[in-house]
Amino acid sequence: MGEHYFDAEPRSSSGSRPIKVSLPGRQIEMVTEGGVFSPKRLDPGTKVLLEGMGDLCGLPDAPIVDVGCGYGPIVAHLALTCPERRFWAVDVNARARQLCHTNMEMLGLADRVQVLSPQEIPAQPIAAMVSNPPIRVGKPALHELLEFWLSKVIAGGESWLVVQKHLGADSLKHWLTEQGWPTEKISSKKGYRLLRVGAAPGGSQRQPARSSSR
Numbered sequence: 001m002g003e004h005y006f007d008a009e010p011r012s013s014s015g016s017r018p019i020k021v022s023l024p025g026r027q028i029e030m031v032t033e034g035g036v037f038s039p040k041r042l043d044p045g046t047k048v049l050l051e052g053m054g055d056l057c058g059l060p061d062a063p064i065v066d067v068g069c070g071y072g073p074i075v076a077h078l079a080l081t082c083p084e085r086r087f088w089a090v091d092v093n094a095r096a097r098q099l100c101h102t103n104m105e106m107l108g109l110a111d112r113v114q115v116l117s118p119q120e121i122p123a124q125p126i127a128a129m130v131s132n133p134p135i136r137v138g139k140p141a142l143h144e145l146l147e148f149w150l151s152k153v154i155a156g157g158e159s160w161l162v163v164q165k166h167l168g169a170d171s172l173k174h175w176l177t178e179q180g181w182p183t184e185k186i187s188s189k190k191g192y193r194l195l196r197v198g199a200a201p202g203g204s205q206r207q208p209a210r211s212s213s214r
């Protein structure tokens, strides 16, 4: 079996290395390594997300979550942009979590960004989920992941996703709206759709339209 970027414990490694990451408005250095998603450069989908998403600094007070954080470019941008807020960075891949933690320390953000495995997620509502989600895990696993996180978003919160058009962005938008999360396509750029997902009426108190076991 080949190795995937979403493996829990990747085997291949060439050692960590620094890369320059151009975030909107600033360039930073981060460390990456083989066995995580897009280790050589900021993923073009992630770039579309960071350049096009709205300002989340004023959302209601609860953690903002980078779901599938990889080495941490999304949460780095968010935490540098909103210096008053707290974040969770979650990934199944242990190497990604380690790199993300190192990067948060290097950027002076470790006190506001908690790096967590899916087993460590507190039973607490959130203000937003931001993600370049792991589409390649397959539709059932992706839907379960999105249901879990979107159900935690409080009223007044919102979420942002970037998905490649040819990997089902339009049908995902349709499915999310059908489940009770009003979803808008904000932009379409370089083959990526940027989606804004509103909180369900009633926020995290609402029952999901379809039951899900995580």
Ligand SMILES: C[S@@+](CC[C@H](N)C(=O)[O-])C[C@H]1O[C@@H](n2cnc3c(N)ncnc32)[C@H](O)[C@@H]1O
Pocket (backbone or CB within 6 Å): 005, 006, 007, 037, 038, 043, 046, 067, 068, 069, 070, 071, 072, 073, 074, 090, 091, 092, 093, 096, 118, 132, 133, 134, 135, 137, 145
């Ligand atoms: C498309 S990559 C995005 C990585 C990073 N955010 C970036 O933009 O470079 C998706 C990430 O989701 C992670 N992932 C897969 N399944 C997950 C799950 N159930 N919960 C959290 N993260 C998951 C993968 O390990 C991978 O790092």
